[in-house]
Amino acid sequence: MSLGTFFIMRHELLLITAALLVLIAEIFVDAGKKRSISLFSVIIFGVITLAGFIPSPTGTVFGGMYISSGTTLLMKNILNIGVFLVFIQSLTWLKKEENSEKISEYFILLIFTLTGMNFMISAGHFLMFYIGIELATIPIAALAAFDRYRNKSAEAGIKLIFSSALSSGILLYGLSMIYGTTGTLYFSEVAKLFVNNNLQILAFIFFFAGMAFKISIVPFHLWTADVYEGSPINITSYLSVISKGAAVFVLIIILYTVFPVIMGTWQKTIYVTAILTMTIGNLFAIRQQNLKRFLAFSSISQAGYILLGFIGGNQLGMASVIYYILVYIFSNLGAFGVVTAISNATGKENMDDYNGLYQTNPKLSLIMMLALFSLAGIPPVAGFFGKFFLFTAAAQKGFYLLVLIAVLNTIISLFYYLLVVKAMFINKNENPIEKFRSDFPTRFALGLCVAGIVITGFASIIFEAIKNLSFGV
Amino acid sequence: MDILSLFVLIPVLTITGILLLKDARQVRLVAIFGMSLQLIMAAVLVFLYLSARHSGNTDEMLFVKDYLWFKSLNIHYAVGVDGISVALISLTSIVVFAGLFASWEVEYLKKEFFISLILLATGVFGFFISIDLFTMFLFYELAVIPMYLLIGIWGTGPKEYSAMKLTLMLMGGSALLLLGILGIYFNSAPNGGRLTFNILEISKVVIPISAQRIFFPLTFIGFGVLGALFPFHTWSPDGHASAPTAVSMLHAGVLMKLGGYGAFRVAIFLMPQAAKELSWIFIILTSISVVYGAFGAIAQKDLKYINAYSSVSHCGLVLFAVLMMNKTAMNGAIIQMISHGLMTALFFALIGMLYGRTHTRMINQMGGLMKVIPFLSVCYVIAGLASLGLPGLSGFVAEMTIFVGAFQHPELFYRIVTILAISSIVITAVYILRVIAVLLLGPTTNEHFEHLPDAKWFEKISVVTLIGSVAAIGLAPFWLSSMIGTSLQPIVDRIVALNPF
Numbered sequence: 001m002s003l004g005t006f007f008i009m010r011h012e013l014l015l016i017t018a019a020l021l022v023l024i025a026e027i028f029v030d031a032g033k034k035r036s037i038s039l040f041s042v043i044i045f046g047v048i049t050l051a052g053f054i055p056s057p058t059g060t061v062f063g064g065m066y067i068s069s070g071t072t073l074l075m076k077n078i079l080n081i082g083v084f085l086v087f088i089q090s091l092t093w094l095k096k097e098e099n100s101e102k103i104s105e106y107f108i109l110l111i112f113t114l115t116g117m118n119f120m121i122s123a124g125h126f127l128m129f130y131i132g133i134e135l136a137t138i139p140i141a142a143l144a145a146f147d148r149y150r151n152k153s154a155e156a157g158i159k160l161i162f163s164s165a166l167s168s169g170i171l172l173y174g175l176s177m178i179y180g181t182t183g184t185l186y187f188s189e190v191a192k193l194f195v196n197n198n199l200q201i202l203a204f205i206f207f208f209a210g211m212a213f214k215i216s217i218v219p220f221h222l223w224t225a226d227v228y229e230g231s232p233i234n235i236t237s238y239l240s241v242i243s244k245g246a247a248v249f250v251l252i253i254i255l256y257t258v259f260p261v262i263m264g265t266w267q268k269t270i271y272v273t274a275i276l277t278m279t280i281g282n283l284f285a286i287r288q289q290n291l292k293r294f295l296a297f298s299s300i301s302q303a304g305y306i307l308l309g310f311i312g313g314n315q316l317g318m319a320s321v322i323y324y325i326l327v328y329i330f331s332n333l334g335a336f337g338v339v340t341a342i343s344n345a346t347g348k349e350n351m352d353d354y355n356g357l358y359q360t361n362p363k364l365s366l367i368m369m370l371a372l373f374s375l376a377g378i379p380p381v382a383g384f385f386g387k388f389f390l391f392t393a394a395a396q397k398g399f400y401l402l403v404l405i406a407v408l409n410t411i412i413s414l415f416y417y418l419l420v421v422k423a424m425f426i427n428k429n430e431n432p433i434e435k436f437r438s439d440f441p442t443r444f445a446l447g448l449c450v451a452g453i454v455i456t457g458f459a460s461i462i463f464e465a466i467k468n469l470s471f472g473v
Numbered sequence: 474m475d476i477l478s479l480f481v482l483i484p485v486l487t488i489t490g491i492l493l494l495k496d497a498r499q500v501r502l503v504a505i506f507g508m509s510l511q512l513i514m515a516a517v518l519v520f521l522y523l524s525a526r527h528s529g530n531t532d533e534m535l536f537v538k539d540y541l542w543f544k545s546l547n548i549h550y551a552v553g554v555d556g557i558s559v560a561l562i563s564l565t566s567i568v569v570f571a572g573l574f575a576s577w578e579v580e581y582l583k584k585e586f587f588i589s590l591i592l593l594a595t596g597v598f599g600f601f602i603s604i605d606l607f608t609m610f611l612f613y614e615l616a617v618i619p620m621y622l623l624i625g626i627w628g629t630g631p632k633e634y635s636a637m638k639l640t641l642m643l644m645g646g647s648a649l650l651l652l653g654i655l656g657i658y659f660n661s662a663p664n665g666g667r668l669t670f671n672i673l674e675i676s677k678v679v680i681p682i683s684a685q686r687i688f689f690p691l692t693f694i695g696f697g698v699l700g701a702l703f704p705f706h707t708w709s710p711d712g713h714a715s716a717p718t719a720v721s722m723l724h725a726g727v728l729m730k731l732g733g734y735g736a737f738r739v740a741i742f743l744m745p746q747a748a749k750e751l752s753w754i755f756i757i758l759t760s761i762s763v764v765y766g767a768f769g770a771i772a773q774k775d776l777k778y779i780n781a782y783s784s785v786s787h788c789g790l791v792l793f794a795v796l797m798m799n800k801t802a803m804n805g806a807i808i809q810m811i812s813h814g815l816m817t818a819l820f821f822a823l824i825g826m827l828y829g830r831t832h833t834r835m836i837n838q839m840g841g842l843m844k845v846i847p848f849l850s851v852c853y854v855i856a857g858l859a860s861l862g863l864p865g866l867s868g869f870v871a872e873m874t875i876f877v878g879a880f881q882h883p884e885l886f887y888r889i890v891t892i893l894a895i896s897s898i899v900i901t902a903v904y905i906l907r908v909i910a911v912l913l914l915g916p917t918t919n920e921h922f923e924h925l926p927d928a929k930w931f932e933k934i935s936v937v938t939l940i941g942s943v944a945a946i947g948l949a950p951f952w953l954s955s956m957i958g959t960s961l962q963p964i965v966d967r968i969v970a971l972n973p974f
Contacts, residue, residue, distance in 0.1 A: 316545070378618050379611045388607075388651070392546065395655040400687070403655065407648035414644055418621060418637060426625040426633060460543045467545045 007056050008068045011076045012118050014048045019111040026104035034103050038094050041107040042087050049080040060124060064186055067124040070469040075249040075322065076118050082242045082329040083114055088445040089337050090234035092344050092438070098147075106146065109139040110238065117246035121253065126175050126185040129250070133171070133214070137164045140243065144231040156230025163213060163223040171210025177203030187258045194261040201265055207254075208269055214247035217307070218276040221300050225284075228296035233343055236292055237336035240299040245325040248306055252321055255310060260473040263313050270311045271402060278304030278409040286416045289351050291339050294416070295332070298375060301413055302328060308406055309390045312397035315472035320389035322466050323456075327374065327386040330452030334371030337446045338364050345436045351420060356429035361436070365424040367446055372417040374453045377410050382457035389463070475538040476518060477552040477602045480562065483511050484595040488588050497583050501573075504587040508569050508594070515566035522559045526959065533963050534604060534673060542607075547669050551605040556960035557807050558601045560953060561734060564811045565601065567942055568726040568818045569594045574935035575822045576719035578829070579627065586627055589619040590719060597727050606654045606670040606739065613650070613735070616728060617643045617699075620712070620720070628715040639712035642705065646698025650735075653692030657743055660684040675743050676967060685747030692740040693748075693755060700732025700792050701785045702755070703762040710769070713781035718825025721777065725784045726818035730810045733791040737806065741795060745968040752796045753886065759796065760890045762789025767900035771907075776824045776834040779904060780817065783860065786897055787813040793894055794875040797887070798972075800958070800965045802878025805871055807957045812859070812867035812946055819856045819939040823849055826932050830925045836908055841917035846927045850913045852936050857905040859943050862898055867946035872898065874954075 006013060022041050029037055058068045087107070094103050116135025123129035141164065145157025179185055181200050182193040194200055212220040228236045255266055281301030288294035306328075309321035341364060342357075343349050358365040374383030387410065391403045438446075456462055487507025491500050525535050534553030542548045554562070572590065579586050596616025603609040617640065624636035654670070660680045661669050669675060680688075698705040709729075713721050741748045766786030773779045787809065794806035826849055827842070828834050843850040859866035862873075879891040917923060928936065946953055 319545075373618070379614045384611065384614070389546075391651065392655060392658075395652075395659060400652060400656065404648075404652055407651055408645070411641055411645050411648055415637070415641055418640065421621070422625060422633060422637075425622060426636075460548075464544055 004057060004059070005061050008059050008061055009066065010056060011052055011073070011080075012115055012122075014051060015111050015115040015118065018044045018048055019108045019115070022104050022107050022111070034100055035095060037103045038091055038107070041104075042084075042091065045080075045084055045087055045111070049077075049084045052077045052080050062128075064188065065125040065128045066119075066122050068122055071253070071318075071471065072122050074466065074469050075121050075246075078322065078326050078329065079114065079117060079242055079246055079249075081326075082245065082333065083110065083238070085329070085333045085337075085445050085448060086110075086234060086238050086242065088441045088448075089237065089333065089340055091441040093232065093234055093340065098149075102146070106143065109143050113137075113139045113143075114242070117242070120250050121246065123250075124187050126178065126187070126190075129254075130168075130172065130175065133250075134168065136243070136246065137168070137214075140235070140239065143235045144227055144239075146232050146235060150230075152230035153232065156227045159223050159230075160227045167210045167213030167220070170206050170213075174203045174206025174208075174210060177206065187254070191258050191260065194259065196262050196265075201262060204259060204262060204265065205269070208266070211247060211251045212273065215244055215251065215303050216300050217273050217303055218280045218300065221277070221281070224300055225293050225296045229290055229293045233292065233336060233340045236296070237333055237340070240295065240336070241329050241332050244299065244303060245329065248303070248321060248325060252310055252318055256313065256318065256471065256473050260313070263473060267311055267313070270307050271399070274304050274307035274311065274402065275405055276304075277301065277307065278406060279412075282409055282412040282416070285413070291349050291351060291354075291420075294351065294420075295335060295339070298413065298416070299332065301409065302332075302375065304409070305387060305390055305406055308394040308399075308402065311399055311402065312393050313473035314393060314396055315467070315470050316389070316396055317393035318470035318472065319463070319467040320386070320393045322470060323463050324386040324390055326462070326466075327382040327453075327456050330449050330456060331371045331374035331381075331383055334367055334446065334449035334453055335375065337442065337449055338368040338371070341438045341442045341446070342433060344442075345438070346433050348433060351423050353433060354420065354423040355427040356432035357424040360432050360434060364438075367450055368424060369421050370450060370453055372420055376414045376417045378414070380457065381453050382455075383453075385457040385463070475536060475552065476514075476521065477536050477538065477554060479514060480511065480598040480602055481595055483507055483514065484591045484598065488591050488595075491584055491588055491591075494584070500584050500587050501577065504591060505573050507591070508566070508573055511598075512566045512570045515563045518554070519559055519563055522554065522556070523956070526556075526956075533960075537604070539671075547667055548607045549605045549671060550608055551671055552602040553604045553673070554602060556956035556958075557734070557738075560807060560811055560957060561601050561730060562598065564730070564814045565594065565597050565727045567938060568722060568814060571818060571822060571935040571938045572719035572722045574931045574938075575722060575825055576717065577931040579717070579719075582626065586623070589623050590723065593619040593623070593720075593723060593728070597723075597731065600731055601734065604672045606657065606672065609735075609739070610647070610651065610654055613731060614644070614647055616731065617647065620716075620724065620728075623720045624712060624716045627717040627720070629717070630715045631711070632715040635711040635715035639708040642708040643699055646695045646705065648695075649691045649698075650695030653688045653695055653740070656684060656688035656691065657739075660688075672738065672743065679746075679971065680744055682746050685744040686750070689740055689744040689747035689751060692744070693736055696732045696735035696740060697755070697758075697792060698732070700729055700736060701762065701766075701788045702732075702792055703758050703765060703785075703789065706762060706766070706785045709785055710778050710781040713784070713821070714775060714777040718821060718828075721821035721825070722818040725781070725821060726814040729784065729788050730791075730814055733788065733795065733806065733810050736792055737795045737803065741798065742964050742967070745798070745971045748796070748798065748968075749972045752798065756793065756796050756887075756890055759789045759793035760893050762786065763793060763894045763897045764900070767897040767904070770904045771900065774835050774837055776827070776836060776908070776912075777821070779836075779908060780820045780824060783901065783904070784813070784817050786901065787817070787860075790872070790875060790894065790897070793890075794878060797875075797879045797882065798965075798968050799878055799881055800961055801881060802875055803961055803965065804954060804957055805874030805876075805878050807961075808867070808874060808946070808950065808953060809871035811953070812871040812943070815939050815942045815946070816856060816859045816868060819852070819936065819943065820860070822932075822935050822939065823853050823856060826928065827853075831919075831922060836911045838919065839912050839922070840919070841913070841915050842922065842925075843913040845917060845922055845925050848928045848933070849936075852940060853913060854909055855940055855943075857909050859947070861902045861905045865944075865947045867943045867950075870947060870950040
């Protein structure tokens with residue numbers, strides 16, 4: 001292991017260092033001053049996020065089990081930005097009395113899941129990939145049950161760990177078939193030895209089903225709503241943005257690099273699941289009253305749109321997927337940020353509670369509207385560009401019918417996003433949520449999200465940079 | 474900075490200005506200042522355009538500016554205008570200007586109202602100056618979305634329902650349009666070379682006919698929804714009836730023209746062969762729009778519904794004329810867009826002013842208003858006469874040109890639909906004259922109406938601006954005609970070259 005290896009793996013190593021530093025800090029900080037740990041963690045993480053952008057060598061480590069390339073670095077940086085935002089957003093919540101004893105756990109566990117995600121993105125071997133996915137999943141189950149005295153939170157943790165275990169089992173079953181038919185688990189060798197026989201297609205289906213659990217693609221989405229609703233809001237936003245984004249990144253890399261031979265098969269799989277995911281996510285979102293559940297279903301349908309970028313197997317597709325995840329991070333965290341702020345201040349999470357919000361809290365309402373418009377794909381915010389590129393990528397390969405179904409789905413989604421806008425701006429309320437001023441971290445995080453929502457779209461340089469780092473089948 | 478981008482920049486700056494204001498009382502002034510500047514700019518643009526043409530510039534589009542935006546997809550921010558867009562830009566600035574004065578008395582969330590209204594206008598201006606399909610689409614959606622808030626917050630009646638219906642239907646149209654634009658884009662280089670969104674470049678190639686057959690209907694219906702094409706017009710009556718005055722004015726006056734303009738500039742201009750093949754379907758649909766809209770107007774008792782249905786009829790006529798695909802009819806279509814834009818804005822302004830006084834829009838609850846509020850009543854009569862096509866006002870010029878153009882087709886089918894469409898003039902006369910008779914003439918039926926105040930100064934500005942424009946087109950149509958005509962020539966040439974009769 002030379003110095004160069006350190007640089008190649010620097011994202012993971014930095015994260016592990018950060019987690020250890022927080023752990024050490026936990027030991028040395030007095031019981032009454034635990035809250036300073038959160039500030040310490042956020043600063044460390046901010047430094048790591050910035051450090052991720054320093055240009056560094058790429059290459060392979062551990063005999064090809066770990067691969068670092070421009071694409072993976074980009075993906076990790078995007079995830080870092082998202083996690084940084086989540087951290088800032090959770091500061092207010094962590095100040096609460098009941099959380100004062102477990103602040104460092106929160107940060108350590110989250111950083112470890114992120115490390116796992118980084119490992120799975122960089123995997124060059126299915127074992128490394130599997131270790132990464134487990135490291136990314138198990139701490140989240142603990143975090144979902146963070147409010148352990150609240151039944152729903154405990155339930156969310158259990159549900160998450162059970163469904164993850166099941167999906168891991170399915171995934172492993174698929175991997176065992178891959179090993180059985182090819183005799184190797186290295187990505188590069190599997191790609192060469194795959195010949196499209198029936199057992200291998202079955203193996204792929206199992207693999208895909210396992211990943212579909214993580215991304216909550218229909219019909220593997222059933223855990224999503226309950227877990228999202230039960231978990232603390234910050235964990236929900238982490239699950240819906242970072243977890244999902246990382247799984248999407250991994251899936252697209254593996255589809256493009258390991259399974260190009262059976263492209264016809266996975267295109268059909270994705271065609272069907274994309275339609276189901278968009279439509280069912282949307283139809284269920286219409287009926288939701290609890291905003292966390294609402295955003296859960298909306299994020300299911302968003303996963304459906306993201307699949308449109310996969311289907312062509314083209315470079316534009318990968319670029320649009322990565323770009324959309326970036327946009328989605330800002331938009332969804334913007335929406336969750338507002339929900340968090342209101343929940344922290346008043347404890348209210350239902351859509352009815354938002355009636356007349358604009359009268360009392362105009363800024364929060366505007367941010368919420370911008371975020372929702374971005375999710376719906378309305379110009380001039382970034383979501384419009386993101387959706388446009390996803391649809392362009394699918395249309396480039398001639399999937400016009402799929403694009404038509406997707407654009408019709410955006411109309412359905414616009415309907416329920418407008419319901420929230422209607423509640424905030426149009427509906428009258430006898431006793432609306434009172435005017436409150438959020439603390440600095442909340443405002444800072446929301447400001448970053450808004451800046452992201454607005455700038456990511458217009459600044460074509462971001463999309464071009466992503467495009468240059470993407471590749472096709 | 475080029476002159477065309479100023480048309481987007483000025484509204485954006487106005488919005489920023491309003492946002493920064495601390496004092497809500499100045500909102501109106503800033504808004505009116507910005508939009509007056511826009512009106513002056515439009516006048517300057519007309520002048521510059523005419524002088525450029527006069528000095529022998531025969532380019533298809535003038536003042537073209539092109540900035541590369543997304544390099545890998547060859548998306549540009551590209552602007553340029555020809556006579557048609559210049560005419561529509563002028564129309565927009567006039568209607569926006571009048572609309573601001575008509576909403577002088579908005580008090581509830583004043584700041585937000587003017588911001589949304591000007592945002593809508595930004596979208597419209599941007600749409601008319603764009604020659605890149607991507608930016609065009611972006612501005613199109615930008616123009617539609619403020620409608621939701623404008624109707625939902627400041628509207629009347631079942632406003633939430635109407636706002637949702639309108640937004641979703643128009644966005645549905647834009648969804649089809651998106652597909653159409655992507656289809657055009659991926660077929661924009663059939664002989665190899667770089668794909669492009671630029672309308673002028675696409676017009677130099679011939680999109681394969683098999684692709685045209687799929688994407689022409691999508692694009693045409695996509696724009697047609699906004700142009701109130703039957704059976705996609707149902708958002709229009711509800712939306713217009715619920716919208717506040719200025720929004721109805723802008724929406725019927727300008728936003729619906731986006732549909733006509735797009736159908737003509739994108740759908741027909743870029744895909745003329747499929748347009749020729751499939752036009753019969755849409756001609757039937759638009760004929761239904763024209764006649765059904767007129768009959769619908771007869772059946773209504775609410776002034777706004779009457780006018781909304783009449784808009785369906787008149788905008789149907791625009792699409793009808795565009796589909797005739799000859800120079801005379803298309804010329805008529807453009808004049809009809811301008812004429813209807815001004816006329817219907819005038820109508821909605823007057824209806825808003827009447828409603829502000831009488832608090833009803835039901836014609837059977839009013840009567841004899843001519844004696845009480847002569848200024849508004851006379852203006853209403855003028856608007857009505859323009860709408861039913863009285864010579865000397867804009868409506869006559871437009872409809873006359875359209876029908877002459879449509880009748881040039883020798884086939885029986887065209888003759889029949891033209892005669893059907895002409896019948897709408899008679900029906901229009903029925904409902905217009907009936908409204909005037911019931912509403913304005915006769916004895917005053919309601920004693921509360923005896924002491925209504927006549928138009929205030931800002932209402933007069935709004936109304937007089939519009940009437941002046943209507944009369945100007947009616948009395949001197951030739952300058953408008955010639956401005957449009959020279960710009961139509963290359964478009965018609967292309968259509969004829971690809972469709973030998």
